[in-house]
Amino acid sequence: MPYRIYLVEDEQNLNELLATYLRNEGWDVTSFLNGGDARRAIAKQPDLWILDIMIPDVDGYQLIREIKAQAPDVPVIFISARDAELDRVIGLEMGSDDYLPKPFLPRELVIRVKRLLGRIYNAAPLVAEAGNVLHIAPYTIDETKRVVTQDNKEVELTSKEFDLLLLYAKNQGQAFAREQILRRIWGEDYFGTDRVVDDLIRRVRKKMPELRIETIYGYGYRMVQL
Template sequence: MNDTIGLVEDDPNIREIVEAYLTKEGYEVKAVDTAEKAWDVFETGAPDLWVLDIMLPGMDGYEFCKRIRQTSEVPILIISAKDEEVDKILGLELGGDDYLTKPFSPRELVARVKRHLKKWEAMKPLPEQGEEKITAGDFVLNQQERRVYFKGEEIEVTTKEFEILKILGAQENRAFSREELLVKVWGDDYFGSDRAVDDLIKRLRKKMKDLPIETVWGHGYRLRDGSS
């Protein structure tokens, strides 16, 4: 089955050109002109990757990206006429995986789509080695089943949330730096700040109140073993 690309772009000329290039490469493209329509696409059958414009009528691309990241780590490639560094950083910190400034080469966009889909495929669950379960107090992570439990309740987590919990849980009480977690979870070619780690931890704490993740000020995070 071919990968599906969600394309959100309100400029009909750009939308048609990008859709044509992606279709030529064999992708199934679901092209829409608003974030509201894109959200309907997401809820009825989430694409394997999003190509997302920032300046949209109604809900803008930043808000859409933020909403997607609440439940999914699917790759998001942002395209925008804004070339300011602050806009790029904001887009990446809200969960974007890449950023292209208009005007851009459609061939370059296709190349980046291929690269991110390849990385996404590599992140999908593989047979786990070592201990099947990781526990810390009321926290349990089942590696083989790719499930997380807290206080006896199963918690829905994204791929990156699962990976960071597995890293922290595999070495209880060890303090990991933000930079170390960024490389381990996002890869060493991630172009964004270490605030992405903070945002992910914040989401986990919201999902699991009293989760024994401690902030190591000026450094990073550790998962306590629950003994203290």
């Protein structure tokens, strides 16, 4: 069953845009344009609230008070165009789990939602295998065809970029030293600087920005869950 997300945003165009991006991830999204309608839905207890702080009738602060009174553990993401630092601090004090200042890219909200759902509900693993196909949201990796797609569009990778991606896709969370990556991708007979690894990582990060390939300084890299 898909996660149920309640979005409260009074700017209609932005509301519709964000709802579309969220639904494209397969989530069940209900959107509200004012606080009164959202308040009447609190008892239904969705899996996640996304609240604009400045909304008509009942503002985001009042809503989060009532939400947390009925369901203390339900996660909440605050969004606001006001004083970012002040709203962030107040929101965290009131129980919000994340804060996103306007303006922001809809894709950034999607990434924040994925991370929060994964942390709170122990969501499905980053990698799901089906035959020779790996799914690393939002990417699909066909190992046999050596093709990567995102939203049905191919991500163009070189042979070594694909090999690196496959290495991390099959070893989620495992740290690899530069020397290990060299042996795995370039082979035992490679002679040269290990800085080629840094360049390869940089290119993959640029082409697939929603992967989380973390740098382990003085050692190497690892890919962690979104």
